Structures are given as C-alpha cells and as structure tokens.
Amino acid sequence: MAPAVSLRDAVALAGSFPLLAGVTLDVDEGEIVHISGPNGAGKSSLLRLCCGLVALRSGTAIVLGHDLALDRRTVRLLVGYLGHETFLYEELTVEENLLFALRASGSSTSEAKADAKSAMARLELTGRLPGTQVGKLSAGQRRRTAIAVVVGRRPRLWLLDEPHAGLDHDARVLLDEIVAEARSGGATVLLSSHELGEPGAQQLADRVVHLAGGRVVGAPAALESETAHVA
Amino acid sequence: MLHDAVLVCRKDLRIELRAKIGLNQVAPFAGAVLLLFGLALGPSRQALEPAAAGLFWVAVLLSAVLAVQRSFAVESAHAARDGLRLSGLDPAGIFLGKGAAIAAQLLVLEALLTAGVALLFGARLAGGIVLVSSCLAASIGLAAVGVIYGVLSSAARVKETLLPLLFLPVAAPVLLGATKAWDDALAGRAGSSGVWMSLLAVFAVLYVAVGTVAFGPLLEDT
Numbered sequence: 001m002a003p004a005v006s007l008r009d010a011v012a013l014a015g016s017f018p019l020l021a022g023v024t025l026d027v028d029e030g031e032i033v034h035i036s037g038p039n040g041a042g043k044s045s046l047l048r049l050c051c052g053l054v055a056l057r058s059g060t061a062i063v064l065g066h067d068l069a070l071d072r073r074t075v076r077l078l079v080g081y082l083g084h085e086t087f088l089y090e091e092l093t094v095e096e097n098l099l100f101a102l103r104a105s106g107s108s109t110s111e112a113k114a115d116a117k118s119a120m121a122r123l124e125l126t127g128r129l130p131g132t133q134v135g136k137l138s139a140g141q142r143r144r145t146a147i148a149v150v151v152g153r154r155p156r157l158w159l160l161d162e163p164h165a166g167l168d169h170d171a172r173v174l175l176d177e178i179v180a181e182a183r184s185g186g187a188t189v190l191l192s193s194h195e196l197g198e199p200g201a202q203q204l205a206d207r208v209v210h211l212a213g214g215r216v217v218g219a220p221a222a223l224e225s226e227t228a229h230v231a
Numbered sequence: 232m233l234h235d236a237v238l239v240c241r242k243d244l245r246i247e248l249r250a251k252i253g254l255n256q257v258a259p260f261a262g263a264v265l266l267l268f269g270l271a272l273g274p275s276r277q278a279l280e281p282a283a284a285g286l287f288w289v290a291v292l293l294s295a296v297l298a299v300q301r302s303f304a305v306e307s308a309h310a311a312r313d314g315l316r317l318s319g320l321d322p323a324g325i326f327l328g329k330g331a332a333i334a335a336q337l338l339v340l341e342a343l344l345t346a347g348v349a350l351l352f353g354a355r356l357a358g359g360i361v362l363v364s365s366c367l368a369a370s371i372g373l374a375a376v377g378v379i380y381g382v383l384s385s386a387a388r389v390k391e392t393l394l395p396l397l398f399l400p401v402a403a404p405v406l407l408g409a410t411k412a413w414d415d416a417l418a419g420r421a422g423s424s425g426v427w428m429s430l431l432a433v434f435a436v437l438y439v440a441v442g443t444v445a446f447g448p449l450l451e452d453t
Binding site: 051052053055073076077079081083085086087088089090091092096100101103104105106133142 | 235238242245246249250305308309310311313314316317318319320451452
C-alpha cells in the first residue's frame, strides 16, 4: 500500500531561510504520527507543506497519491488542516462558517447542512452557539468551531498543528476521541506538539518523529521505545 | 467557477451587511469627500455644476480603495486567506466573487452619491442610460483592478499605504472615462459619450480577464 505521505529531501524556504532543510518521511495510511521538536524545528512548516500552504522548493512531496508540486488543489480537497489560526470569519455565525467551508469543498447544500449539523453536535457546539457570530465566541469555542470545520470535511489526511492548544480538559479529551474515530475510519493523522510528553499526543500516536533545524533527527519505530528513550 | 464565485460573493456581502462598514464608514467618507470639494470650490452653482461629474468619480475612486481594503481585511483576520487557499475553491471563482461583492457595494454607493451631487451641486440628472451603464462598467473595472491589487498588497506589511499607491494610477482611465461620459450625459450630450463608454467597457473586460487568470498565482505566491 502506498504511503499517505511520502516526502523525499523536501526543502521549503521563507525567503532564503530554510523552514525545512531536506525532510524525508513516509507515513502509512491509517497511521497517527506525532511530530515533535522544539520551537522553530519545522513542525508547522512540515504540516503546512503537506497541504500546500508552504511551497516545496526542492525534493518531492506525494500526498495521498498526488504530487503536491503538480496537483495541489486535489490534495487540499482531501486534507483537513487545523493550524494556529482558525480561518474563521468573525461576522459569520458558527453554522455559516461551517456551511461556507463545506460548500467550498464541493458539498451540495443539503450535504453541507447535514455534515455541519453533525460536526457541530460532535464538538458540542449546540444550543445558541450555531447561530452565534464567531466574533462573540470565547477563544476555546472558536477553536472548537475550527475543529468542527475539519471534522465536517471528513478528510483522508488530518494535519493538526498543536491541536490541544487553547482547549480546556474536556475539549482535549473530546479531540482525542475524534482523532481516534478518524483513524478507525481509515484516516491518517499527523499532529504536532513541541512537548514529547504531551499526554494527548503521546497516547494517540503510533510513533513519534522528532524534528530539529528543519530536519528529521529521530523517527523511532514504536512509541514505546521513544517514550523509554525520553525517560 | 461560477458556483465558487456566487459562494464567495454571498459570503462577502453577508459579512458587509453584518459589519455595516460600508454604510457607517465608506458612505460617510464619500459624502465628506463631496462636501469638502464643494467647500473648496465655493458656494457658486456655476462653479459646482460643471465639476459635478469629476467630483462624483473622485469620491467613488477614493471610496473604492476603502472597499477593497475592507474586502481583504476580512481575509486577513484569523488567516482566513489561508482558509480560502485550502478551501478547494477555484481561484478564478474567488476573484469573480470578491469582485462582484465590491462592485455591488460601489453601485449602492454610486446611487447615494448621485443623490448627493444632485442636491449639493445642482446637477441635472439627464442621460440616465449613460449614467447607469457607465456606473456599471466603471464599478466592474474598479472592482476587478481592486481585487488584483488588493490580494497583491494584502500580504505586505505596508498594505494600508501600498494599495492606494498601486490602485489609483491604474484606475485613472476609469476616472477619465467615467467623468467624460457623465459630463456628456449631464450636459445633455449623451449621444457623444460612446468613446468613453467604450473605454470603460474595454477596461472592465481587460481587467476581469487578467484577474481571472492571474488571481491564483497572486493568492498563492504573495
């Protein structure tokens, strides 16, 4: 089976500054991989590269069987990305933000409504929240709305950049459940955090890939061995 | 592409209806521009009436800068611009949708300003077809140029000052063509405005075509 993500000597630059300095990485379909590393290691850049938000300068990047250099738009339709920012419109309600995102990804109006309703229910965005403008929500509720957009799109590859940031304990547990459900539905998940010992990420992941200076510096086969190494 | 354009246009107009920036800020700004030019030219109707068309279109042009800035400020908050890139929307559809939303706002503004020049400057609104069709063509042209330079400048740190610098010189043919067409119409010579109407139409078609092709690379690479 072809890997969900296959990077070979992937280089990405911001001006002349290397964000990624030659990353080689394979992620199998259905795998949950925890990308760890200190600030500036290239974790966010790696995830942004996988959805085409960061341009590949050299090397190859095949995502879900599509070459990112040639077919970025197809990849984007198959990927769900949760970044540091929410990508939401403050003047639109929670439901309108979801409907816009889902209709933009090609769903019909009825599909988008059903998927939005289901995603809001899963993220416990119920009661008055669906009709509330995003600008009036708390930071945690906005974060949950952003997660609901990813859930509603039902992506084959989930790219979660520090997904637990800004969430309370209950929301973190809920997110972990959602990620586990996605994997059992066949999705692949890459999630980043700068803490190797972050409980949610560590418990979810099949393995850890450690980045430093824009390169992979450790990719233990099993999470257990990495945990032992860290300890 | 059209489906995506409709989606983006409806989203932008819904945001504007909620935020009311156009109503509370852009329209009063345009009114102030008219009023200030009127004060500068003096109270004489003989001085104001011949200048009405030019003052109207200067007010529209300056207000268009604000409308374009607002359209891209919405995409800057919470990195919604990256959300648009990831959405799967056709970039040409995004361009057409944002352009249509800006053009619609400009048309509403022009309707308000038309009443303004009639009241303040005593302009007689003759040649209605030329007035309306020049507003349509000029609004489409301004919106198309605005979206092209809006996306280009929105990624820059100095976007507030960069946009007028890029936009206003390129939009000068619209100012010229629309002012001349309105001059002819208001003076009862609507029949002689054909060349200026043609200039406005060519400008609009050219920049809609350029934007449809170029918006994708501009959105991705700037």
